[in-house]
Amino acid sequence: MACFSGYSDSFSRVCWGEMGVMWSEKYRPKRLEEMVGNEDARAMIFDWLLNWKRGMKPLLLVGPPGVGKTTMAYAAAGQLGYSVVELNASDQRTKGELSKSFTSVLSTSLLEENRLLLLDEVDGLYGRADFGGLEYLAEHLEDLPVPAILCANDPESDQVKKLSKRARLVRIKTVPSRLAELYLRLVLEKEGVTLSDENIARIVTSAAGDMRAVLNTAQSFVPTGTLTTLYSKNPNYSLAEAINEACRAGTAEDALRYLQACDADQDEKVMGCYNTIVSASSLQPAVRLRALRGVAGAALLIRRIKSTQQWRLLRYLDRMLADAMHGLGIPYAGDPLPFTAKVRIWNDSKSIKAFCNQLARETNISSREFTAKHLSPTLLIISRSEGGLETWCALHNLDQPVLNALQRELKSIIASIGK
Amino acid sequence: MSTESLMWSEKYRPWSLGELVDQKDTVARLQAMIKKPEEMPHLLFTGPPGSGKTTVAMIIAKTLLDEYWRDFTLILNASDERGIDVIRERIKVFASHTDRRVGIPFRIVLLDEGDSLTSDSQTALRRIMEEFSLVTRFIITANYASGIIEPIQSRCAIFRFSRLSKDDVVAHLESICRKEKVKFEASAIALVYELSGGDLRQAINQLQAAAALGPVDDQNIKRIYGSTKRSSVKEMVQLAAKGDFTKAREILVDLLFVYGISERDMLKYIFEDAFSMKALDQGSLARMMAEYDYRLIQGAHPEIQLTALLAEIAAMGSGVKVQ
Numbered sequence: 134m135a136c137f138s139g140y141s142d143s144f145s146r147v148c149w150g151e152m153g154v155m156w157s158e159k160y161r162p163k164r165l166e167e168m169v170g171n172e173d174a175r176a177m178i179f180d181w182l183l184n185w186k187r188g189m190k191p192l193l194l195v196g197p198p199g200v201g202k203t204t205m206a207y208a209a210a211g212q213l214g215y216s217v218v219e220l221n222a223s224d225q226r227t228k229g230e231l232s233k234s235f236t237s238v239l240s241t242s243l244l245e246e247n248r249l250l251l252l253d254e255v256d257g258l259y260g261r262a263d264f265g266g267l268e269y270l271a272e273h274l275e276d277l278p279v280p281a282i283l284c285a286n287d288p289e290s291d292q293v294k295k296l297s298k299r300a301r302l303v304r305i306k307t308v309p310s311r312l313a314e315l316y317l318r319l320v321l322e323k324e325g326v327t328l329s330d331e332n333i334a335r336i337v338t339s340a341a342g343d344m345r346a347v348l349n350t351a352q353s354f355v356p357t358g359t360l361t362t363l364y365s366k367n368p369n370y371s372l373a374e375a376i377n378e379a380c381r382a383g384t385a386e387d388a389l390r391y392l393q394a395c396d397a398d399q400d401e402k403v404m405g406c407y408n409t410i411v412s413a414s415s416l417q418p419a420v421r422l423r424a425l426r427g428v429a430g431a432a433l434l435i436r437r438i439k440s441t442q443q444w445r446l447l448r449y450l451d452r453m454l455a456d457a458m459h460g461l462g463i464p465y466a467g468d469p470l471p472f473t474a475k476v477r478i479w480n481d482s483k484s485i486k487a488f489c490n491q492l493a494r495e496t497n498i499s500s501r502e503f504t505a506k507h508l509s510p511t512l513l514i515i516s517r518s519e520g521g522l523e524t525w526c527a528l529h530n531l532d533q534p535v536l537n538a539l540q541r542e543l544k545s546i547i548a549s550i551g552k
Numbered sequence: 553m554s555t556e557s558l559m560w561s562e563k564y565r566p567w568s569l570g571e572l573v574d575q576k577d578t579v580a581r582l583q584a585m586i587k588k589p590e591e592m593p594h595l596l597f598t599g600p601p602g603s604g605k606t607t608v609a610m611i612i613a614k615t616l617l618d619e620y621w622r623d624f625t626l627i628l629n630a631s632d633e634r635g636i637d638v639i640r641e642r643i644k645v646f647a648s649h650t651d652r653r654v655g656i657p658f659r660i661v662l663l664d665e666g667d668s669l670t671s672d673s674q675t676a677l678r679r680i681m682e683e684f685s686l687v688t689r690f691i692i693t694a695n696y697a698s699g700i701i702e703p704i705q706s707r708c709a710i711f712r713f714s715r716l717s718k719d720d721v722v723a724h725l726e727s728i729c730r731k732e733k734v735k736f737e738a739s740a741i742a743l744v745y746e747l748s749g750g751d752l753r754q755a756i757n758q759l760q761a762a763a764a765l766g767p768v769d770d771q772n773i774k775r776i777y778g779s780t781k782r783s784s785v786k787e788m789v790q791l792a793a794k795g796d797f798t799k800a801r802e803i804l805v806d807l808l809f810v811y812g813i814s815e816r817d818m819l820k821y822i823f824e825d826a827f828s829m830k831a832l833d834q835g836s837l838a839r840m841m842a843e844y845d846y847r848l849i850q851g852a853h854p855e856i857q858l859t860a861l862l863a864e865i866a867a868m869g870s871g872v873k874v875q
């Protein structure tokens with residue numbers, strides 16, 4: 134259930150001995166470009182407000198706490214000369230209240246400067262207390278005379294579902310740890326405070342993409358300088374921690390506790406386990422097989438859930454992964470593909486496909502068959518023909534990037550043949 | 553230089569039934585049939601790759617439609633898009649035209665590698681094949697008849713193209729060498745046949761690539777074969793069976809993501825390779841592969857499933873008992 138005061142969660146996490154300025158407020162970005170993460174969403178919001186005309190749908194920003202939803206609304210408004218009128222979960226938002234606020238915002242808006250209506254935490258609009266508010270809101274969103282931005286945390290909530298038909302949904306995601314760290318280091322520099330790399334890493338990891346938590350936790354370090362027990366967000370484990378602990382656990386039951394305390398989404402969990410297993414080179418064949426069977430079974434379960442929409446099957450997932458991972462004794466690993474391999478996939482796969490499609494068509498076979506059996510002989514034949522690959526590509530309207538990729542491919546064929 | 557004149561496999565594509573290598577029975581039946589085009593039903597050609605299906609389909613279109621064959625034949629290439637829209641729009645429109653030229657018995661729709669049509673698309677063809685049979689004939693090719701739904705099979709006369717015999721392929725390759733004035737070693741030609749398994753297109757391409765590299769000898773032939781992605785699959789299966797899981801998986805990722813080999817093809821090739829390896833227990837292999845194949849049909853994450861399959865092969869190869 135959404136909590137009613139937007140920031141109460143951060144207050145309960147960290148107890149401030151004396152009144153000071155919270156970093157999470159002090160360093161609330163004033164401009165969209167000072168923020169980190171969600172680049173596309175930020176650009177979109179800016180354009181939306183810049184080009185706002187009456188009749189356009191309001192925006193509905195949906196994402197987890199502390200990732201910048203409210204900040205984005207204020208920053209965009211500030212940059213484009215709007216003043217914000219905010220209604221949030223701390224206000225009563227019954228039908229009557231809303232209509233009163235709406236009328237006052239809307240009537241003065243014609244006379245005074247540009248206004249932007251911010252309806253924060255709309256998933257905190259609840260049945261009894263906010264009686265009729267949601268319906269009122271939904272009805273009146275259609276034709277507001279001022280731009281409006283709505284924010285919510287839970288994409289699955291009834292409120293978001295109801296409102297998303299009347300508004301343009303924008304997903305705001307967690308801030309990637311790399312960027313969260315970057316922002317934290319900037320703040321630390323401005324504050325003239327140093328924290329060890331290890332502590333920075335622990336803060337960032339435990340916050341799991343919540344920027345507000347990053348700043349709050351970091352600030353709590355300053356008095357002591359050392360980290361005693363780090364208050365993890367919602368006693369949650371990051372994916373890396375959960376998988377590390379699960380691999381260390383002696384029993385599937387122990388492993389399950391860690392996996393269940395990690396709220397990464399189901400695909401991420403399966404990929405995380407998969408990447409961890411395939412990155413370990415030391416596993417015995419039988420051990421690796423047991424683990425991969427478990428993960429492949431979990432991946433299949435996800436597929437079945439998605440195709441049947443039977444989400445209750447999800448309850449088996451963590452157990453299957455726990456059974457697969459416990460006792461492996463290997464460290465968590467992310468995507469095992471080396472950078473060079475990624476570059477090659479990125480650069481060459483499209484070009485190779487273009488070449489195979491073209492030749493398959495000209496020789497009346499499927500491009501699948503061509504790729505598997507005829508790619509390398511054909512490249513060799515063309516490269517040794519008059520004019521070589523270059524002339525051939527020019528004649529067949531294949532551009533420079535394709536030619537480059539084919540030349541790389543040819544080089545590797547010749548290298549492999551040379552042996 | 554055009555691909556057609558550059559690539560020997562295209563340059564030496566037969567343009568009459570008489571030039572065809574092997575396939576004696578099929579050729580005899582077809583020769584009799586094209587003498588009475590009015591009697592020709594829809595045709596379904598099945599057989600392994602490079603056995604002459606597409607070639608014969610084009611010969612028939614050319615023979616029956618003569619100089620107008622390009623205008624009155626709709627060729628849906630194996631590499632063309634062929635969703636259900638293509639059936640509903642292109643094929644149906646083409647097949648329903650009644651404006652026939654005198655002297656032309658019917659229009660022809662050549663549906664190459666029809667087994668790559670989804671069964672929905674194939675189903676959409678059923679009525680078209682009947683409704684417009686007065687004005688249009690279908691020639692469909694496929695590797696296996698089982699890739700074509702029963703109702704369509706029943707609308708066609710089926711011709712099976714057999715795997716080409718060693719003697720015929722060797723003779724054909726040697727005659728190409730003589731025409732191209734290329735020297736060759738007899739053992740190398742025999743090796744081409746072994747490695748290409750009777751697929752004449754593959755055989756000719758490998759011959760030509762070897763000739764481009766240097767002499768047509770065993771070593772060059774092996775090198776060329778070894779450089780194909782098909783042979784990478786084999787290497788991957790062998791590495792896995794020997795227990796080198798990590799290296800095998802590297803190849804898998806390369807094949808999937810750089811070369812875009814589909815999971816369906818990957819399974820087909822792994823199947824061929826794994827079942828030719830005596831070290832693996834065939835019964836468990838069949839049960840195991842059937843399971844992973846089905847999972848991929850259901851749309852499970854291909855990389856994860858195929859990696860697990862490699863781990864299964866690795867465990868089987870190292871003799872580990874895992875229930």
Ligand SMILES: Nc1ncnc2c1ncn2[C@@H]1O[C@H](COP(=O)(O)OP(=O)(O)OP(=O)(O)O)[C@@H](O)[C@H]1O
Binds near residue numbers: 139167168199
């Ligand atoms: N993307 C970001 N870049 C920089 N700082 C950020 C970002 N997101 C959040 N912060 C920090 O966290 C604080 C809270 O952000 P904000 O109020 O925008 O969160 P929110 O997404 O609206 O969360 P909630 O759902 O809890 O309302 C900001 O004042 C800022 O210090």
Ligand SMILES: Nc1ncnc2c1ncn2[C@@H]1O[C@H](COP(=O)(O)OP(=O)(O)O)[C@@H](O)[C@H]1O
Binds near residue numbers: 574600605608693756
């Ligand atoms: N029976 C055959 N006789 C002569 N050449 C053949 C024969 N089968 C295949 N080829 C050669 O292989 C190439 C591909 O044959 P094709 O008819 O496209 O095979 P598919 O059976 O895969 O459709 C032809 O261009 C030709 O050079």
Ligand SMILES: [Mg+2]
Binds near residue numbers: 139202253254284
């Ligand atoms: Mg907020």
Ligand SMILES: [Mg+2]
Binds near residue numbers: 665693
């Ligand atoms: Mg063909």
